[in-house]
Amino acid sequence: MINRLLGLPMNASEHGAQIDHMLELVHWFMLALFVFWGAFFAYCLIRFNRRANPKASYYGMRSHFSTHAEISVVIVEAFLLIAFAFPLWSARVNEMPSDRDAVVVRVIAQQFGWNFHYPGKDGKFGRQDPGLIDAQNPIGLDRGDPDARDDLLTINEMHLPAGRQAIAHISSRDVIHNFALPHMRIAQDAIPGTSVPIWFKPIREGEYEVVCGQLCGAGHYSMKAWLYVDAAEDYQAWLDGMAARQLAPAGGGPSPGASAPPAGG
Ligand SMILES: [Cu+2]
Known part of the structure; x- marks a missing residue:
């Protein structure tokens, strides 16, 4: 169970499962980011090491790749916000019982x-x-x-x-x-x-x-x-x-x- 894995206390409220679900998604996303950017970092260390590149180049090199990667991250984050965080928050403030x-x-x-x-x-x-x-x-x-x-x-x-x-x-x-x-x-x-x-x-x-x-x-x-x-x-x-x-x-x-x-x- 994700609660146990993340060290969360037991959930005892009706809406708590949705919160935990969102926390779980965010953590998977962060794990993917960590692995992906870690691999990209290692790649850059090797690909752009000083011996292979005695002279700095300011143009061209793979810049499109990292721009696309960053835009994808923004899209996933926007999706998490709009699909999960906003509805959860909205229920807390707009669906107050009488x-x-x-x-x-x-x-x-x-x-x-x-x-x-x-x-x-x-x-x-x-x-x-x-x-x-x-x-x-x-x-x-x-x-x-x-x-x-x-x-x-x-x-x-x-x-x-x-x-x-x-x-x-x-x-x-x-x-x-x-x-x-x-x-x-x-x-x-x-x-x-x-x-x-x-x-x-x-x-x-x-x-x-x-x-x-x-x-x-x-x-x-x-x-x-x-x-x-x-x-x-x-x-x-x-x-x-x-x-x-x-x-x-x-x-x-x-x-x-x-x-x-x-x-x-
Ligand atoms: Cu206090």
Whole structure:
């Protein structure tokens, strides 16, 4: 398998096989180029050595050959771009599923960790205010906002259900980071002041490492999180458990045995 040969991590997303296929094509092409140009180089060393050519010639000699070779390389590269890279990229940006059909999460990077913000049962994200950011409230969530009452927050732990599309809105609190999910074959810079959506569909349950793909400071090496892709019922159980732990029982519904934090509400 090409994944193994190239040292790629296992693919766990729906579109990942297409990415791997393109990587494979590019590598075969590079191998062909390497062999071809290496042979041409060796040929030139012998054909144009000093003993055989005591006087330099600036005209003629095989120049058409290398021009044709270079044009062929450009044509193959254009083909790879137009036939493979553009459609892949276009699907990432133009075929974004609607919020109704997907699990939507906000990802807020900070030095040096990942905050995950789930909208809760109402499906609406509460208001965020940078002025509210403190040690207990890393994303500045305004709990006074009705939409925020059932919102859930995790640090360095993301859960998604397998087999459903996921949309992640990527942003940052401080410097530029990069939300990289190697197993999902997707990555996106986390840029302060912007929120960039990405989407993918995890197809394999498991635990996957999330890394910061952008050198972001002295603690960059430690900026890791885990993505848990769960079966649908396990995902729901996780959400329910989080809600029981994080939310005051005023939010409605029975929450048996929830040791609610002393929050006003
Ligand atoms: Cu980072």
